[in-house]
Amino acid sequence: MPDQVLQLRGVRKRFGDLEVLKGIDLEVAKGEVVCILGPSGSGKSTMLRCVNLLEPPEEGEILLEGQDICRGPGSGTGEQSWNLDFVRQRVGMVFQQFNLFPHKTALQNVTLAPEKVLGRSAAEARERGTALLERVGLGDKLAQYPERLSGGQQQRVAIARALAMDPHVMLFDEVTSALDPELVKEVLDTMRELAEEGMTMMVVTHEIGFAREVADRVVFMDGGVIVEQGKPADVLEHPREERTQKFLGLVLDR
Amino acid sequence: MSQFFNQYFNFDVMREHFGEVLVGFLQNLLVFAVAAVLALALGLFLALLRQLPGKKLMPIRFLTIAYIDFFRAVPILIIILMISGGVPFLSFLPQEVRIPHWFGRPDPFWYGVAALVIVYGAFSAEVYRAGIEAVPRGQMEAARSLGMSHFQAMRHVVVPQGVTKIPAPMLNELISLLKDTTLVSVIALSESVLVSREVLSERLNSSSLTLTAIFFVIIILPLARVVDKLIARQQLKVTRGSHIEVA
Amino acid sequence: MSRTRLAALLAVFLVAISAVAVAGCGGSDSTTGEGTSAGGGGEPLTVGSDIPYPPFEQGKSGSYTGFDIELMEAIGEKIGRTPEFQDTSFETIFRDVAQGKFEAVISAATITEEREKEVAFSDPYYLSEQAILVKEGSGVGGIEDLEGKTVAAQQGTTGLELGKEKANAGELRPYPEGPDAINALKAGTVEAVIIDQPVAQNAVEEEGGVEISESVPTEETYGIALAKDNTELLKEINEGLSEVISDGTYKTIYEKWFHKEPPKQFLG
Numbered sequence: 019m020p021d022q023v024l025q026l027r028g029v030r031k032r033f034g035d036l037e038v039l040k041g042i043d044l045e046v047a048k049g050e051v052v053c054i055l056g057p058s059g060s061g062k063s064t065m066l067r068c069v070n071l072l073e074p075p076e077e078g079e080i081l082l083e084g085q086d087i088c089r090g091p092g093s094g095t096g097e098q099s100w101n102l103d104f105v106r107q108r109v110g111m112v113f114q115q116f117n118l119f120p121h122k123t124a125l126q127n128v129t130l131a132p133e134k135v136l137g138r139s140a141a142e143a144r145e146r147g148t149a150l151l152e153r154v155g156l157g158d159k160l161a162q163y164p165e166r167l168s169g170g171q172q173q174r175v176a177i178a179r180a181l182a183m184d185p186h187v188m189l190f191d192e193v194t195s196a197l198d199p200e201l202v203k204e205v206l207d208t209m210r211e212l213a214e215e216g217m218t219m220m221v222v223t224h225e226i227g228f229a230r231e232v233a234d235r236v237v238f239m240d241g242g243v244i245v246e247q248g249k250p251a252d253v254l255e256h257p258r259e260e261r262t263q264k265f266l267g268l269v270l271d272r
Numbered sequence: 273m274s275q276f277f278n279q280y281f282n283f284d285v286m287r288e289h290f291g292e293v294l295v296g297f298l299q300n301l302l303v304f305a306v307a308a309v310l311a312l313a314l315g316l317f318l319a320l321l322r323q324l325p326g327k328k329l330m331p332i333r334f335l336t337i338a339y340i341d342f343f344r345a346v347p348i349l350i351i352i353l354m355i356s357g358g359v360p361f362l363s364f365l366p367q368e369v370r371i372p373h374w375f376g377r378p379d380p381f382w383y384g385v386a387a388l389v390i391v392y393g394a395f396s397a398e399v400y401r402a403g404i405e406a407v408p409r410g411q412m413e414a415a416r417s418l419g420m421s422h423f424q425a426m427r428h429v430v431v432p433q434g435v436t437k438i439p440a441p442m443l444n445e446l447i448s449l450l451k452d453t454t455l456v457s458v459i460a461l462s463e464s465v466l467v468s469r470e471v472l473s474e475r476l477n478s479s480s481l482t483l484t485a486i487f488f489v490i491i492i493l494p495l496a497r498v499v500d501k502l503i504a505r506q507q508l509k510v511t512r513g514s515h516i517e518v519a
Numbered sequence: 520m521s522r523t524r525l526a527a528l529l530a531v532f533l534v535a536i537s538a539v540a541v542a543g544c545g546g547s548d549s550t551t552g553e554g555t556s557a558g559g560g561g562e563p564l565t566v567g568s569d570i571p572y573p574p575f576e577q578g579k580s581g582s583y584t585g586f587d588i589e590l591m592e593a594i595g596e597k598i599g600r601t602p603e604f605q606d607t608s609f610e611t612i613f614r615d616v617a618q619g620k621f622e623a624v625i626s627a628a629t630i631t632e633e634r635e636k637e638v639a640f641s642d643p644y645y646l647s648e649q650a651i652l653v654k655e656g657s658g659v660g661g662i663e664d665l666e667g668k669t670v671a672a673q674q675g676t677t678g679l680e681l682g683k684e685k686a687n688a689g690e691l692r693p694y695p696e697g698p699d700a701i702n703a704l705k706a707g708t709v710e711a712v713i714i715d716q717p718v719a720q721n722a723v724e725e726e727g728g729v730e731i732s733e734s735v736p737t738e739e740t741y742g743i744a745l746a747k748d749n750t751e752l753l754k755e756i757n758e759g760l761s762e763v764i765s766d767g768t769y770k771t772i773y774e775k776w777f778h779k780e781p782p783k784q785f786l787g
Contacts, residue, residue: 360706473610473675
């Protein structure tokens with residue numbers, strides 16, 4: 019279907035002897051917000067990292083806008099630069115540990131990749147970058163270094179930085195798990211706005227409330243497979259599978 | 273006891289030969305300056321080679337690691353003697369390379385520099401590596417996720433952060449290099465140790481060697497203090513907010 | 520204790536043990552009586568020498584040979600002592616014998632005023648010349664021709680002194696060992712070597728590729744060096760030397776190593 023931005027088929031990934039993804043089938047439509055829940059070790063992060071080829075899968079297909087990014091031209095020989103460029107300029111990622119560049123200001127963090135990778139002029143990059151940082155509410159922090167920003171502020175810079183590359187899909191890997199509780203809201207609010215603007219998002223998270231309110235679809239993973247998925251109301255209120263029930267029971271404290 | 277004092281601290285001997293020992297010491301400094309610049313460059317080159325990613329480039333990484341391991345292990349004296357004993361006989365090299373007299377410096381100078389660069393290139397490569405590897409992996413991942421190539425990520429994100437960890441250990445290597453310039457005396461470069469030994473056999477007195485030692489101490493002690501201060505300062509630095517330790 | 524730490528400690532321990540063992544068993548340079556064939560069978564006599572310096576002293580520990588070695592052994596036989604040779608660096612050899620590191624030094628050592636301030640010398644046992652050694656066919660001439668050239672000599676020798684005084688060399692390079700200077704000549708990194716005539720001759724005959732461009736008579740003589748206060752031993756050695764000369768042993772040894780008759784003063 020032309021509407022599918024992402025299609026994962028039979029994706030398997032192992033680390034040494036340990037098989038972390040045991041055959042993942044998943045589709046994400048344009049503009050869809052998919053929240054992925056599950057216990058640690060379920061493979062949620064690994065799946066995200068396969069999508070932007072930080073961890074190339076052993077088996078399976080990943081179609082990004084119809085192109086198989088696991089087997090493009092020059093496949094089978096180490097790093098496939100065609101694929102990587104294609105993927106990483108369409109897929110943005112925000113990390114649990116922020117990974118801001120400490121030797122650069124907030125604005126420089128946002129403008130670095132557009133300048134060096136997309137070849138934008140310094141002025142253009144700065145203009146766009148400023149707009150993005152204002153959009154995430156940090157217009158007054160352009161010249162600050164990450165060490166002077168709170169965790170929540172840093173994460174919002176990270177979001178702006180990823181957005182600066184005009185991605186078609188945004189991946190969020192437990193982006194609030196490392197934050198102090200009072201800083202979580204500002205990041206989730208930013209993500210909510212992004213979703214409302216129609217960004218296609220895959221969000222690995224523990225924030226059930228966010229999933230319930232913002233997600234179009236909730237996916238529950240455990241032991242390297244997708245156990246069940248569906249509308250948030252369905253999966254979260256009336257989980258069909260026992261494993262889902264157990265997990266939600268623990269998380270929601272029922 | 274006074275015999276000891278006379279043998280090592282005869283000020284007359286020191287005074288009379290001060291000039292020639294000083295000139296010799298300047299040779300040490302010159303060897304050091306040339307070798308240091310080249311070794312630092314070679315080390316960075318090797319360190320970057322070693323970081324090249326991908327299965328295809330494995331042979332390059334392997335060779336680089338082999339070079340570094342080998343030349344960290346072999347004593348410099350052996351390398352110096354092998355170069356000076358062997359290179360002049362390599363008939364396929366042109367005369368100016370076999371017996372170099374570049375910039376007016378005699379061939380032992382260049383054999384010595386070559387040996388020191390070969391070995392200290394390996395040592396400094398390891399210092400660079402430690403600096404680069406101290407940069408959290410997440411930095412590379414973030415840069416790559418933003419679409420930067422490996423080279424761009426190294427150049428703009430990893431290496432600039434890596435270099436801050438480098439000065440203290442690198443300075444230690446350089447101090448070591450300065451002392452090791454004395455090894456070139458064994459192939460008859462007129463540096464301070466050789467000159468001192470000449471004085472020793474002439475005057476039957478070791479005070480010239482003491483004088484040489486003093487020269488080295490005067491130069492190196494302040495540098496060693498700088499290293500100590502750099503290390504202390506780094507310990508105090510708070511982790512910057514680029515990443516958070518996840519329990 | 521973690522396994523890594525244990526392994527590291529073990530490694531250090533093993534290295535230390537082996538070092539002690541090797542040092543104890545036989546790392547010393549002195550020949551403990553073996554290989555010094557001729558010998559009075561008497562008390563050992565410690566003798567320092569800078570080995571190798573062919574044809575005066577050469578060979579491996581335990582089987583040293585050379586003119587100096589055999590002469591010393593012959594003298595030893597006359598005075599009832601067995602020489603034990605210690606390889607030692609030439610530049611400190613006089614200081615060492617003055618301080619008692621060994622009892623005597625025979626090492627192609629020229630008797631000079633400067634040296635006589637620190638040590639005592641026996642009667643002369645050899646009349647020496649310096650030679651300019653050059654690469655065969657290089658066309659480099661004698662001492663005057665050395666102007667502006669790169670010249671080598673051994674550290675602390677009279678050859679080096681001669682170079683400083685007479686040759687207006689572009690660079691005068693002192694090597695720790697005589698053979699190093701000759702190797703440098705063969706490698707082409709120096710253009711001439713100033714060294715004792717017999718050593719140069721030996722290089723011409725044994726190694727080839729080099730020739731003597733000039734012999735510079737210097738009226739220098741070699742002597743056996745002893746600590747100044749060792750007058751008793753000095754007397755004995757001079758007597759021994761005298762006997763060796765008068766009974767023709769000297770002539771035999773001389774002809775063996777230098778392939779010619781010794782000068783008149785050393786004929787019996």
